[in-house]
Amino acid sequence: MINDEFWQGVRRGFPIMLAASPFGALFGALAIDNGFSIFDAVFMSVTVYAGASQMVGIELFNHNVQPWLIVLSVFAVNFRHILYSASLARYIGHFSPLQKLVAFFLLTDPQYAESEKKGESGETVSFIWYLGFGMIIYLPWQIMTLIGAIFGQMIGDPKAIGLDVLLPIYFMGLVLGFRRRDNWLPVVAVSAVVSVGAMHFVGSPWHVSIGALAGVILAACLPLRTPPEEPVTLEHEV
DSSP, X not given: OHHHHHHHHHHHHXXXXXXXXXXXXXXXXXXXXXXXXXXXXXXXXXXXXXXXXXXXXXXXXXXXXXXXXXXXXXXXXXXXXXXXXXXXXTTSTTSOHHHHHHHHHSOOHHXXXXXXXXXXXXXXXXXXXXXXHHHHHHHHHHHHHHHHHHHHHHHOOGGGGTGGGHHHHHHHHHHHTTTTSTTHHHHHHHHHHHHHHHHHHTOTTHHHHHHHHHHHHHHHHSOOOOOOOOOXXXXXXX
């Protein structure tokens, strides 16, 4: 049933929504602190819809840098989504062009991870399931952005109550979910080390894309395991 698939996606995305919502409120509060109006904050959240990129964008707006640099920085943070979309293409090839447009707009880190795992397990990644998963995260994110923009001063520092660890813990869980893949450990280790090094020597937000590219290059160079050959049985004529 179509409705069943939609609600399956909603249930799957609900824990992610709980973890991400405080950061939507935090973005709204930071946007107001950086000179945005309430409308500007919500409009950016509705159209950009990428938490890390939104944080980078408002920080750069506050420093009055050139618009092209803001666009380039947001692109650098979101470069990994190009890799995500290429990987998901094999599972959503049956989507219509309009459905693909919606799917790639809603594409986030957890959306990619859950869709990839669903496809790898042999299940069909239907558009209605994908939409249910994405909307349960997208809509509350906008509501929390509005709440943060209006009541931002009442939220305080999320680090003081430990909210800042929710998303990192979840993302670590996403990474560990792929641990059975070939060459998982060396690829993750190299990507992490290069990303940390780039953070110190190049700076944010470029370390995200640099670390991702290092992992992709290593993964392309390492050989994959070959499945064992099945024994050949010879049938003799009687």
